[in-house]
Amino acid sequence: MKLKSTRDGYGEALLRLGRENPRVVVLTADLGESTRSHWFKKEFPERFFQMGVAEADMVGTAAGLALSGKIPFMGSFGVFVTGRVWDQLRVSVAYNNANVKIGSTHCGITVGEDGATHQAIEDIALMRVLPGFTVIVPADNIQAIKATIAAAKIYGPVYLRLGRASLPVVTKENAEFNIGKAEILKEGKDLTIIACGVMVCQSSEAASILEKEGISVRLINLHTIKPIDEEAIIKAAKETGAILTAEEHQVMGGMGSAVAEVVMENCPVPMKRIGILDRFGQSGKPEELMREYGLTAENIVKEAKNLLKRKTI
Amino acid sequence: MKIKELQRICLEVRRDIIRMLGEAGSGHPGGSLSAAELVVALYFSVMKHRAKEPDWEDRDRFILSKGHCCPLLYAVLARCGYFPVEKLLTLRKLGSPLQGHPHNLEVPGIEASTGSLGQGLSIANGIALAGRLNKKNYRVYCLLGDGETDEGQVWEAVMTSNHYHLDNLCAIVDRNRLQIDGKTADIMQLEPYPEKWRAFGWYVIEIDGNNLAEVLGAYLQAEKIKGKPTVIIARTIKGKGISFMENEVEWHGQAPKKEEVEKALKELGERI
Numbered sequence: 308m309k310l311k312s313t314r315d316g317y318g319e320a321l322l323r324l325g326r327e328n329p330r331v332v333v334l335t336a337d338l339g340e341s342t343r344s345h346w347f348k349k350e351f352p353e354r355f356f357q358m359g360v361a362e363a364d365m366v367g368t369a370a371g372l373a374l375s376g377k378i379p380f381m382g383s384f385g386v387f388v389t390g391r392v393w394d395q396l397r398v399s400v401a402y403n404n405a406n407v408k409i410g411s412t413h414c415g416i417t418v419g420e421d422g423a424t425h426q427a428i429e430d431i432a433l434m435r436v437l438p439g440f441t442v443i444v445p446a447d448n449i450q451a452i453k454a455t456i457a458a459a460k461i462y463g464p465v466y467l468r469l470g471r472a473s474l475p476v477v478t479k480e481n482a483e484f485n486i487g488k489a490e491i492l493k494e495g496k497d498l499t500i501i502a503c504g505v506m507v508c509q510s511s512e513a514a515s516i517l518e519k520e521g522i523s524v525r526l527i528n529l530h531t532i533k534p535i536d537e538e539a540i541i542k543a544a545k546e547t548g549a550i551l552t553a554e555e556h557q558v559m560g561g562m563g564s565a566v567a568e569v570v571m572e573n574c575p576v577p578m579k580r581i582g583i584l585d586r587f588g589q590s591g592k593p594e595e596l597m598r599e600y601g602l603t604a605e606n607i608v609k610e611a612k613n614l615l616k617r618k619t620i
Numbered sequence: 621m622k623i624k625e626l627q628r629i630c631l632e633v634r635r636d637i638i639r640m641l642g643e644a645g646s647g648h649p650g651g652s653l654s655a656a657e658l659v660v661a662l663y664f665s666v667m668k669h670r671a672k673e674p675d676w677e678d679r680d681r682f683i684l685s686k687g688h689c690c691p692l693l694y695a696v697l698a699r700c701g702y703f704p705v706e707k708l709l710t711l712r713k714l715g716s717p718l719q720g721h722p723h724n725l726e727v728p729g730i731e732a733s734t735g736s737l738g739q740g741l742s743i744a745n746g747i748a749l750a751g752r753l754n755k756k757n758y759r760v761y762c763l764l765g766d767g768e769t770d771e772g773q774v775w776e777a778v779m780t781s782n783h784y785h786l787d788n789l790c791a792i793v794d795r796n797r798l799q800i801d802g803k804t805a806d807i808m809q810l811e812p813y814p815e816k817w818r819a820f821g822w823y824v825i826e827i828d829g830n831n832l833a834e835v836l837g838a839y840l841q842a843e844k845i846k847g848k849p850t851v852i853i854a855r856t857i858k859g860k861g862i863s864f865m866e867n868e869v870e871w872h873g874q875a876p877k878k879e880e881v882e883k884a885l886k887e888l889g890e891r892i
Contacts, residue, residue, distance in 0.1 A: 332753070356749065359783075364742045364776035371746020374724075374732060377753070379746075395773070398736040399743055403724055 311476065313469040313504075314412040316451025318343025321380060321410075323452075324459050325351045331459060334369055334381040336362045341471075342382030342412045362387045366395035366407075373405040378459055382410035385427025385468065393433055400464050401437040408458045408465045415555035416583070416600060417472040417505055417593040426588035432560025434466040435533045441486060442532040444468040444554075444562070446507035447476045450530060453484035461486060470505060470555075472593045477508050478528070489536035495525035498611060498618070499543035499550050503529050503562050506553040506581075506602060513607035522615065532562050537569050544574040549618045551579045551611050555602055558582035577617040579610050621665050623832050629664055629699060630656045630832070634861045635888045636695035636708055642881035644712040647720070650871040651765055652692035654796040654856040657835050662761055663696045666839045671701035674728040680758050681731050681747050685740020686765035686794065687721040688873070694718050694727070702729040738771025740764065741791060745780050748789040759843065760789045767799025770808045775820070781849040782821030790842045791822075791851040794829065796858035800872045814853055822851045829854025862887055 324331045325347050334356045339345040348355040356372075358365040362383055369379040381388065388411050389396070400407045414427045435442050441463060445451035451469060458465040482490065492507070493514060502510035507528045514524040525547050527539060544550055550570060552563035563580030570578060583600050597603055633656055641647040659682075663669070667680035684693050691711060698705045703717075710716035717726035721735025732743045744762035751758050768774065781789055795813070797804050804810055814824045823845045827834040835854070842850040858872070859865030862884045865876075876884055 354753070356784075358780065359776075361773075361776035361779070363738075363773040364745075364780055367739050367742020367773070367777065368746040368749065368780060370732070371743040371748075372750050373746070374743065375747050375750030375754070377750050394736050395739055395742075398733060399739045402733040 310473040311448035312473045313445050313451035314343050316448040317410045317455050317469050318346045320452045320455030321347040330378045332377045332379050334358055334365050336365045336383045338383050344382045362392045363395050366392045367399045369407045370399040370405040373407045380408045380410050385411040385414035385430045389430040389433045401439050404439050406462055410467050412469045413471045414468045416588040416596040417470050419593045420590050422590040423587035428556050428583050431556050439463055441465045444503040446528050447478055450478045457486050475508050487531045487534045489539040490528040492528050493526040495523040497523040499525040499547045501527045501529050501566055502553040505555050509604045510553050512604035516608050532565050535565050540569045541573045544570050544576045549577050549614050551614055553581040556582050579614045626832050630660050633695045637691045638884045640691050640708050640711045641875040643709045646875050648688040648873045650858040651689040653860045654858045655794045657830050657832050658792055659696050661835045663700050681760045683732050683740045683744045683762040685762055686768050687735030690722040697729040737768045738773040741777035748786045763792045766793055766795045766804050778820045785847050786849045787846050789849045793853050794856055795853050796856045798858045798869045817851050823848050825852045827854055829856040830860050
């Protein structure tokens with residue numbers, strides 16, 4: 308299986324965008340290589356802005372560029388380009404409805420050895436409460452390319468949640484990508500697993516295991532957290548009667564919470580959210596951390612079976 | 621425009637500010653009044669702009685980083701013809717485009733929403749960089765409060781303007797020496813202030829910011845400085861023009877009551 312990271316997808320898409328749209332500019336705060344923005348710099352040096360280790364200023368500068376008709380993509384680690392600059396994103400970007408795109412790399416615990424300070428596991432929660440923001444979590448490298456390109460084509464602020472680790476490719480090259488439209492990877496009737504980011508791969512594995520045991524699983528890749536695909540979620544709730552969510556993020560306020568909000572208001576069914584449970588991350592190898600925090604196919608299988616016992620319809 | 625005419629407009633704008641704040645019952649008179657000459661000179665003499673075409677792409681841009689002083693900017697925009705002067709009295713009222721802090725999606729002529737201090741100069745840098753990329757000759761002006769420069773982001777932006785040699789950018793600091801909790805010198809020492817800006821690579825012009833001749837001269841001089849950004853450190857009087865507000869810290873963020881409005885307007889030459 309091909310292994311590539313979503314940050315690579317971001318960098319590759321920036322190059323393509325740079326070639327087709329002169330309005331695209333790229334900023335980074337001393338993390339050009341880590342965010343794969345340096346590929347763009349090499350080809351378009353005059354449209355690349357190095358901002359130094361100064362994320363707050365980078366956000367404002369990006370807003371100013373956007374207010375002048377540019378389409379700025381600013382890249383940094385998830386922790387530095389969300390919580391650290393949340394007020395700048397709120398006022399300079401969101402309140403201005405500035406057309407700024409955020410390439411937020413090194414999200415989740417799969418950052419690995421750098422540990423808690425560098426593992427963004429609250430960013431979905433922080434970003435989805437900002438009015439006007441679109442929040443996208445690509446599942447793999449191919450989808451990251453598509454999402455980055457799609458982000459440039461809509462007006463308004465977009466948050467792209469990307470990862471550092473090289474991961475298996477789970478989506479198809481020719482699959483359509485539409486912002487706000489969930490990707491149904493597999494139909495099923497006993498329960499629905501809704502996943503995003505690296506957890507799509509784990510969930511796909513879990514679905515295969517469950518199928519072998521005679522449980523029919525619908526698998527949804529919810530790559531857009533906001534605007535959320537209410538239709539797909541309500542349909543899944545009605546047709547399968549149980550929903551399990553899986554994300555590499557705090558369960559509080561994250562993708563699972565966003566799904567629960569839709570389910571609760573429209574078609575309440577038993578739910579289970581898998582994610583990080585009010586803890587910080589820590590140093591370790593990505594796969595060790597995934598096990599430590601229960602972000603594995605095995606845990607999804609276990610929790611899916613527990614969830615099925617609570618099913619009422 | 622002659623200085624006499626600009627002085628007349630400053631007086632008019634100060635009256636607008638008092639009337640607006642009196643009507644709103646809240647807001648920030650001190651810093652709105654101190655910066656009147658700085659902003660009036662820009663809009664009525666220095667900047668290229670078109671009130672009837674706020675998005676004209678060659679316009680000079682003005683960013684009010686100290687967003688709480690928007691009564692001043694609203695009054696100036698209205699007097700320029702961006703929107704009817706009568707609208708001014710809707711300041712801070714439900715449904716009014718004239719929000720307590722400026723919102724660019726609501727008011728023609730507002731370049732950027734501001735109000736959370738420290739963010740305007742970064743936005744101004746972005747606009748200046750875009751101007752250079754687009755080979756436009758427009759200039760970017762950014763007004764900051766002196767207290768506002770306590771914010772770390774300001775100094776990040778100050779470094780950026782220098783790093784990118786943004787000579788199409790001019791920052792103005794309203795150095796009225798007061799901020800909400802007291803004297804700037806007591807709250808957070810800014811001095812040696814001009815030296816700080818110089819050390820960060822800026823060309824510094826120091827003036828009496830309530831003297832229109834000096835203000836106009838500074839803007840003219842700033843345009844001629846090439847290869848680096850310019851900051852005008854404008855010594856001003858907070859609450860300028862109203863005897864009981866001048867240099868009084870409590871007028872940072874409280875509106876005048878009815879009798880205070882009348883007294884202030886009388887001082888500003890209005891017959892009541």
